[in-house]
Amino acid sequence: MIKVRRGSREDLPAVLDLLSRVWDDDYVPHLWLEWAESPSEGLVLVAESDGDIVGTTYVDFMPHGACWFQALRVHPEFRRLGVGSALAQAALDESRTRGRSYAYLGIDAENTASLNMTARLGFRQITEYTLLSLTLPPWPTGMERPKNTATWCKASLSDLPRLLTAAREAKRADFIACWQWQPLSSEALQENIEQDNIWFWDDPSAFVFAGFEDSESHPHLFDPCGQPEAVKQLIDFLTVNLRREEETRFEVWLRHDSPLVEFLLHQRGFVEQEGYTIWEYPLQPLQ
Template identity: 30%
Template sequence: MPENTIRPARSEDRDAVFAFCQQTWEWGDYIERIWDEWLDDPQGQLFVATSHEQPVGIMHLHMVSENDAWAQGLRVDPNYRRQGFARALHETVTIEAMRRGASYLRLTIETDNLPSINLVERLHMRPIGSYRLYTAPPLPVQKALPQQRPQLATIEELDEIIEYLNTSSIFPLVGGVYYAKWRAQPITAEWLEERIQAQQVYMLRRWEQIDGLAIAEMRQENGEQTLSVGYIDGTAIEAISFIAYDLRRRLHEMELDRIRIYAPDMVLVQDAFDGAEYEAASPVYNTYERGLF
């Protein structure tokens, strides 16, 4: 058997993997919480790098759609770094994405993680946007609501929403993607139609035009019921602030504990969230993309 291999993960790899993931960050790592889900992922594959049959690295691939693959969770035992395991895992994940029919592979990296950034750029991935998480609790219940409130979009407004996104200054700067569960997928006309039908598109209309919108879904995260906003857009700070405030107000109606927003890393957006009393809850991340065909 070769000294170094990349293979699908097995249940018995758990303890060895957890051991080298204990100090990924000061607080530890999320791998223990997500291991079973990744191991049994029907839409993906968890890979393990081994040295002399000992697990020394991992990386997970998940198909977010028929054409789009997401890579995540790259970890290499500190004692085995700079030995080519990270590159080998990336290449294996890329081949698996192609085998599954993906046209694009994407992933996200903290902006200060220079070794990982250098690696993915050498592997022909390009940055398509950046974001950071913002969170906030519900706003106190108010008897009088503002006249200008975002409303749930209807299917009759789909073409108008597409036209708005096509002329948006924010949409291309985030790569035209929606985030949920730390993964991104492209916002397409078909996908938008599904989200509108699921009542997940909130649209602010002023002066008879779309002035901003947000796409959100309810999720259970970290033991809390949250409203996860994967895309937010507005023509100006005021529009984004209106939407941010209104979504906080809706948390009471929806019986949710918190709102989490994957927000574009732009001064305009940051100022809007500061004004709406949101808290930045993560570092800035860059999202990278590679076309596979």
């Protein structure tokens, strides 16, 4: 019998043990306790079988009543028993009770188990991203860095009006930053700026903004928003300016039907990685 309930600090050792059996190098163990202790920002659930924790998940509350389902993990010995579905269903029920309007989530395009489970629960796939990567060699010791007229910097709240103008000009209704997709709005951009997730490229002739994860070994650029020529220039700029002392893997996320995918593959030597699918579930109140 599977029972789903809220997770709390006391569950941490059992949850960490469970997570260690699912994936090496997972981000969830680093964030789980912080999530469990911030109930106004989201919802942590655990699934129990005979008193043992065999699964967990997290719902992150986003602006406008949207929420992002993530970190669904089921113990390998308890799969295909309905644990994942029970956790996701409880997350939907609880989000609906809290008056949330939409649930969204992202799944790697090759994760058949999660794709099948999500479709069976009634989610609908709404878009897909292609992940492209380019290995940047180390910057040669002693060689001077180029002097740039453009700057690539973290956005602050005072940049919000320019971001909104760029989004309007590019006819963008949504964005992805730090693996989370959501409808684009002033509040959503503001929250991401406050979390240091949004960067912009300010060239005298062009303006582009994007989600950016500034990791030393593999920085991620998420679906840049700007005119196509300006986005190409930004990617060329970063291909030079993100070179570090060590080899770096530059990862670029683009909507799967963007013409820039072909450009980066054939003109810039990027390599196609796995896709990332985005799913939606409307949380209308039950009649």
